[in-house]
Amino acid sequence: MRISIVGSGYVGLVSGMGFVKLGNEVIFVDVDEKKIKMINNAQPPIYEEGLEELMREFRGKYRATKDYREAILNSDVTFIAVGTPSREDGSIDLTYVEEAAKEIGKALKEKDDYHVVVVKSTVLPGTTDEVVRPILEKHSGKKAFQDFGLAMNPEFLREGVALKDFLNPDRIVIGIQDEKTKKVLEELYKPIDAPKLFTDIKTAEMIKYASNAFLATKISFANEIGNICKKLGVDSWKVFEGVGLDHRISPHFFRTGIGWGGSCFPKDVKALIRKAEEVGEEPIILKAVVEVNERQPLKLIELLKKHVPELRGKTIGVLGLAFKPNTDDVRETRAYIIVKKLLEEKAKVVAYDPKAMKNFKHFYPDVGEKIEYARSAADVLKATDVILIVTEWPEFEKLDYSGKIVIDGRRVRNAEETARVYEGVCW
Incomplete structure (x- = not known):
């Protein structure tokens, strides 16, 4: 099939490349010129295991553009995979979803063929039918489930193993209302051997x-x-x-x-x-x-103070800044809370992460620009005798923590076995 995907973040890019691997052609739509250029050069704008190799292998089977019209007119199915960030009150911000629906609707106005629009962004129950559908209908002049298809297909990808999860999922959930759309998505997902649960649209949203x-x-x-x-x-x-x-x-x-x-x-x-x-x-x-x-993250600081009561002027090593290993994603990372508290206590922080240091500095300038970044985990151990383990990157298992005070938030066994003083947060 010919697929277009609006949004080329973790969900959009991984899903798109997964579809490419299954034999489809994909057009990515994004507003970010830098991302578009990188994708067209087979360079992933995010770190995800196996993604770069896949992009190189299937170069020519996908491309990226800013042009919604070009993407929609040259595809049969469009996935909306844009972000739905939190507002301050906890509710989700649908700005990107609404903008995507508007631009897709404009392009659908020019199409005679039955085109299926699939919401893959995480949206609350009722959003696809009460927000996305009216926008698509208004700007296309067409009726959903009659002139074009509309479905909800939540993602269940774990960052770090997202490609594996896409190709070998526990289940595929699809919310549909018309048989024509169901047949299209059944055919699209046919190569994947996994339970496929078809529900109404609102139920699919709630399952996520x-x-x-x-x-x-x-x-x-x-x-x-x-x-x-x-x-x-x-x-x-x-x-x-x-x-x-x-x-x-x-x-x-x-x-x-x-x-x-x-x-x-x-x-x-x-x-x-x-x-x-x-x-x-x-x-x-x-x-x-x-x-x-x-x-929970502050438990790490409580344990640290048992062994280092006065943090002012002390150099504290922090291993790991990503929210989990095998990704460069730092959104809502526990490292931010921990580093911020250390700085408030007037400690000096030396940190290392294999993939996330640049993102940490960019996302959290209030603390990210006040700490020192080491070139390796070994350099952190050289710089201080006090180590906090915040992300369980595999390479941290290979270090010798002899002579160190280690406060571990993720249970790195080698630290437990070799450190002079070892404290785990919950063990």
């Missing part, structure tokens, strides 16, 4: 939010139990190894530590809280999930 809210809840629950375990001298990882053997529970997402971040969980849980309040429900559990997560 319920999934992320539950995963965030599982981590916050694990951390709350982990904090209790720490006080009792119990290894929480062993506890959850036992808990996870129960088939009703499963062992996944029970890694206790300093909490969750990234582009999805914080934004989606807050948006669901806001939506619940709008419809008159009090989301007690979800609010507690966020509260536990916001407190």
Whole structure:
């Protein structure tokens, strides 16, 4: 098939290249000239394992442009994969989704063929039908489900292994209203061997939010139990190894530590809280999930002060700035909270991350421009005897932490075995 994808961030670019690998042709649409140029030169504007190799291998099967009209007229299916950032009150900002729908609608006005528009951006239940549909109909002069197709297809990609997740997903969820659109998307996803759940559009939107809210809840629950375990001298990882053997529970997402971040969980849980309040429900559990997560990174500082009571003037090493390993994404990273607190305590910070240092400095100039960046993890260890482990990059497992005070937020086993003083946040 010929596919156009509006938005070439983590979701759009990975999904697009996944479709290319499956034998389709893809046109990426973006407003960022730099991104467009990089994609056309087979250079990914983001770091994701395997993405650069895939872009080089299939060069010629995809391209990027700013021109919506060109992309829509030369494709059969369009995915909206733009960002839906949080506003200050926790609600989602639909500006990019609305702009995409407007431009797609204008292009659809010129098309005679049945074109399918698929919302892949994470949007709250009702958004596709109540926001996207009216904009498309207004600017195209056509009717959804009659003159063009409209569907909702949430993404469940984990940064760091997103390409693998796209090609080997746990499930594919598609919200549809008409049979013609269903047949098109069935054909598109036919090469992927995974359960395919067809629902109405609003249900598909809600599945995404319920999934992320539950995963965030599982981590916050694990951390709350982990904090209790720490006080009792119990290894929480062993506890959850036992808990996870129960088939009703499963062992996944029970890694206790300093909490969750990234582009999805914080934004989606807050948006669901806001939506619940709008419809008159009090989301007690979800609010507690966020509260536990916001407190959790500071446990690292509490443990640090047990061994280094006065931080003023001390050089503290920070290993890891990305919100998780194998990505350069620093959105809602726990590292920001930790580094900010260290600076407030007048400590000097030397940090290293294999991929995220540039992004950290750019996203968080209030702290990012006040710290020193090392050229390697080994250089951080040379610069100080006090180390905080914030992201569990595989290379941190290979370091010798002998003679160091290590406060670990992610359980790096080699630090646990070699450090002079070792403290884990929840174990």
